[in-house]
Amino acid sequence: MSNSATDRATIPQTLWAARGRHTGPDPEDLVRRTLRRHQESGDIDDFTEPDVPEDAVRRVFEARWRAGGTVTVRARLTLVPCEGRLQGHEWRLVADAERPWDEAWPSPATLFWPDGATGDDGSWDHHATVAGLRFRQVNALPADDKEMRRLLRDAAREAWCVNVVVHEAMTPDEQGRLPLTRLLPPGLRHRVVEHRAAPHQFRAVNWALKDLGCEVPRGGAVLLPPDPAPEGYDSREHSVRSVFLDGSEPAALLSALRHFVALPRPLPQATEEALTELRDDWTLMTLQEELERERQRVAMYAEALEAMTTSRDLYKDAAEQALAALAAYRDVPAPAPALPNQRPESGTPGALRQLTRTFERLTFKGRRQPAPQTPDLAGASANGAPEAPASAGPAAENGGAEATDGTTRSS
Incomplete structure (x- = not known):
């Protein structure tokens, strides 16, 4: 259970709200x-049944x-079929007054x-979410402790x-067994659920x-915290x-209820x-109220039209300023395009240039070397000795003559 209030708005003092469940057939x-009977008696001025979608x-x-x-x-009452294990139709009733609600007004x-x-x-006074509880009756607490705690929670x-x-200090008589809610003012009567604890159920x-943070005195009463x-x-x-069931x-319980209801x-x-x-979907209006509503609509449309006109004028001024700025920008001569920065050539030759120069040197050296001379194998075979190469020079020729002479001498 939460111990602090949320940031939601507080309940307005002009509001009377209740929720319950009708378990009988045909609640509509x-x-x-009931409304027709109260209209005939003058208790209400008028009533209607607003149109709803067919599939609703x-x-x-x-x-x-x-x-x-x-x-x-x-006031507006809404009927919705119950879902789950609960039977019947859930009803929600909200009534909004032009000034703070008076508890003496009819419920x-x-x-x-x-x-x-x-x-x-008479089966319309059942609790909306807890089976077995009713507004206009005394609700005896269950005999089982765990079931009692679950029900109260x-x-x-x-x-x-x-x-x-309410705790009964002693077993009440027939008068004491009647619900206390019947003694409350009409504005509180159908918004209070009365739980009764027998004398032996005090502990x-x-x-x-205990889980709810409250305690009931012996023979007294306590309001469950919201x-x-x-x-x-x-x-x-x-x-x-103490509460007297006679x-x-x-009076003391009524004072506590009034203080509780007045809390923000x-x-x-x-x-x-x-x-x-x-408030927004209300349809049951008098001629004066319809005229006032149409006046409010006209005023709202006039404000919206004025806002649209102001927005249009501001947009027009902004567009004209943008066009003027664009025209002024076009009249200014365009500056000469800047030349790209020339990067100085690097003094270190690249890898491709080094390779090219290497090939050039190799080609130049190859052209300066003479081609090798091929020996005459046929002449050498005819003389019986290999012919001396021409590159041998005069020394080779002399050596050859001496060899010839030596051969002659020996013969």
């Missing part, structure tokens, strides 16, 4: 019959009346639903209503309430030391959505 027809599962009813004869109240719930009906017509999460736990109920709790919330301020007005509690998201639909 029951609401129509919800039904919407609007009604207006004058609380106290002068204060206009607009909006009894203007849409029959208050004294029984059977299927689930009930405390419901921000649409106020949960009060068990306080054990179950979730999330507003800043500075003190559960001791909403605890009553049919008298529970955060507006639940579902309640905020319902209030927004009531």
Whole structure:
């Protein structure tokens, strides 16, 4: 359970909101019959059933009346089929007054639903999310401790209503077994769920309430803290030391309830959505209200048109300035293009140049060397000795003559 309030808006003092569940058949027809009866009796000025899409599962009813004869109240009830294990239709009722809500005004719930009906017509006061709980009856706590803790924890999460736990100091008589909510003002009567703990459940109920941070006095009552709790919330301020179950007005409990309802509690998201639909999608208007709404629309359209005109003028001025700047830019002669920077040639020859020079030197040297002379193999074979090469010079020739002479001498 959260211990601090969120940043959502607080519940407005002009709002009366409640949520419940109708378990009988055909709740739409029951609401129509109840509204028609109150219109005939003068309790409400008018009611209507706004159009909804054909495939929509919800039904919407609007009604207006004058609380106290002068204060206009607009109310909107939405019916949606329940999902999951819960049966019936969930209903959400929000009523918005022109000034802070007075607890003495009639309960909006009894203007849409029959208050004294029984059977299927009276099955509209079931708790919206917790099975077995009802608004107009005493809800005895379960005998099992864990089941009791689960029920109280689930009930405390419901921000649409106020949960009060009453401990019976002794077994009450028939008068004491009647619900205390019937003694509350109409503005609180159908927003309070009363839980009763038997005399022997005193320890068990306080054990179950330990997780919620509160405790019920013996023979007294305590209000379950809201979730999330507003800043500075003190559960001791909403605890009553003794409650007399003798049919008298529970003054101390009523004072605690008034203080609790007046707290600046955060507006639940579902309640905020319902209030927004009531104010924005309201269709049940008088001629004066329709005229005022059309005047507001004309004023809104005039403001939008003025804003569009101002934006157009600003855009036009900006476009003209841009065109003038572009024309001035075109009239200025273009500067001469800058020559690219000439990089000085490097003094070190590249690898290709070195290779070229090497080939040139090799070619030059090859041209200066004489070609080698081929010996005359045929002449050498005829004389019986190899012919001396021409490059031998005179010494070779003399040697050859001496050899010839020597041969002659020996012969």
